[in-house]
Amino acid sequence: MGALIRDKVKVKIFVLYLMENIKYPLDFITINDIVMQTDYVMYLDFAEAFNEMLDAVLIEKSEEGGVDYYFATEKGRCVAAELKSEVKEGLLDKALEAGLKYLSFKKRGITVRCSVEKNHDGTYQVVCSFTENKNTIFTQSLTVDSLERARKMQENFYERPETVYKGVLALMSGNVNYLFA
Numbered sequence: 238m239g240a241l242i243r244d245k246v247k248v249k250i251f252v253l254y255l256m257e258n259i260k261y262p263l264d265f266i267t268i269n270d271i272v273m274q275t276d277y278v279m280y281l282d283f284a285e286a287f288n289e290m291l292d293a294v295l296i297e298k299s300e301e302g303g304v305d306y307y308f309a310t311e312k313g314r315c316v317a318a319e320l321k322s323e324v325k326e327g328l329l330d331k332a333l334e335a336g337l338k339y340l341s342f343k344k345r346g347i348t349v350r351c352s353v354e355k356n357h358d359g360t361y362q363v364v365c366s367f368t369e370n371k372n373t374i375f376t377q378s379l380t381v382d383s384l385e386r387a388r389k390m391q392e393n394f395y396e397r398p399e400t401v402y403k404g405v406l407a408l409m410s411g412n413v414n415y416l417f418a
Contacts, residue, residue, distance in 0.1 A: 250321060254321055269284075353391055362380055
């Protein structure tokens with residue numbers, strides 16, 4: 238898709254909106270992962286804006302168990318609320334929905350794995366799985382004709398595993414409307 242938000246002020250509004258609506262402190266990596274769920278913001282834009290928001294006290298850091306957690310301050314929440322109309326309508330809600338799905342997946346402790354193996358006939362096997370509490374809850378294997386295609390599938394799987402999981406569940410349970418939502 239590519240980044241849709243490049244203006245630094247809008248990037249800040251975007252991040253503050255997500256942090257405010259998640260409503261609990263998050264570590265930097267999780268915030269980054271949430272912001273990157275939709276490809277609306279580029280990583281460098283996010284990282285630069287994040288540091289500026291810390292300096293401007295729009296977000297603050299707290300430490301727990303040796304891990305730094307960040308949360309939107311009252312000032313940051315006001316900025317997000319007052320300026321959210323500056324970001325293209327619908328983007329914030331779509332990004333929040335994707336972020337909440339990501340957090341749900343992460344909180345469940347689901348681990349993901351995707352391997353690429355070469356078959357004896359020159360094709361490639363892409364094997365993706367989800368494990369929760371040491372139990373395999375999903376395994377999918379696809380055979381493709383090239384290493385390039387297999388690597389692209391692996392990359393896409395790792396970018397949004399929760400979407401793959403939700404999509405397969407929806408299709409297999411007969412909810413084909415998932416594809417059009």
